[in-house]
Amino acid sequence: MTIKAVLFDFSGTLFRLEHDPSWLADLTDHRGETFDVEARAELMRRMTAPVTLSVDLDDEHLHAWHHRDLDPALHRTVYLEVLRQSGIPHRQQAESLYGRLVDPASWTPYPDTAEVLRRVSGAGLAVGVLSNIAFDIRPAFAALGLDRHVDDFVLSYEVGAIKPDPAVFRLALDRLGVAPGNALMVGDSEEADGGARALGCAFALVEPSPTAKRTDGLLTALREHSVL
CATH class of the missing domain: 3.40.50.1000 (HAD superfamily/HAD-like)
Structure with a gap:
């Protein structure tokens, strides 16, 4: 050949997409507590895992997951849901972290x-x-x-x-x-x-x-x- x-x-x-500690430094869970090192590592894994689904999704979000790489809107929707289920209840924090994922300069x-x-x-x-x-x-x-x-x-x-x-x-x-x-x-x-x-x-x-x-x-x- x-x-x-x-x-x-x-x-x-x-x-x-490498783990930059500054991205997660101010994240807090539903109790207002910051994430420990292991929790931060797991968040990054869930953001970058190419095929592994790490949370339970309803039908709407499951559809978005399977079609996320075909539609930017579906991609955003499902990753914000993944972050919510991963312990980030504050929408603004989740959107900030998601913004890192889709910013080419972050890679x-x-x-x-x-x-x-x-x-x-x-x-x-x-x-x-x-x-x-x-x-x-x-x-x-x-x-x-x-x-x-x-x-x-x-x-x-x-x-x-x-x-x-x-x-x-x-x-x-x-x-x-x-x-x-x-x-x-x-x-x-x-x-x-x-x-x-x-x-x-x-x-x-x-x-x-x-x-x-x-x-x-x-x-x-x-x-x-x-x-x-």
Whole structure:
């Protein structure tokens, strides 16, 4: 297989929403008490878990959960409910925390993200970012000057399809002008990103570890597939 294009997931692959203590410092529960370290860590996990539902939802919010990456309004609705059930009863606090989640400036690139995008693009390969997401992530790349190394962004809320639906992978490949057998999908979810294999793409799994711990995961994945 000759790789002519690399598709990258966003969250947990190229960037990660890291725990900034200042975001949670003033949060209080229904008793007016601040959250301890473990509770804060759990809040961050619930905000960033890609597929795991950690609270019980009624039918309305369950619908929003399953369609959250197709509609920004549904995304906001269900995450505010998740935060409410996670012990943040004050709407203003929940909205402030949610605002961090959907702010591209809040996301931290992995240490090897810039190098990988530059090298893959510089080698003449097509580069795509394919994400199940409900907000525009392009500013995160533009702020670091990395947008020039990405040929196309395929974001679920813009195209009306989410991974692992084969249609969204096919759309990304069509935009890049590359056949599935000549593409590599890199992502942190076996379930969602691994769906690219149904079309005949190669797939590389990376762990969505904190950025300080996963310093060369992308480089390693691409080397294992002889891309770099």
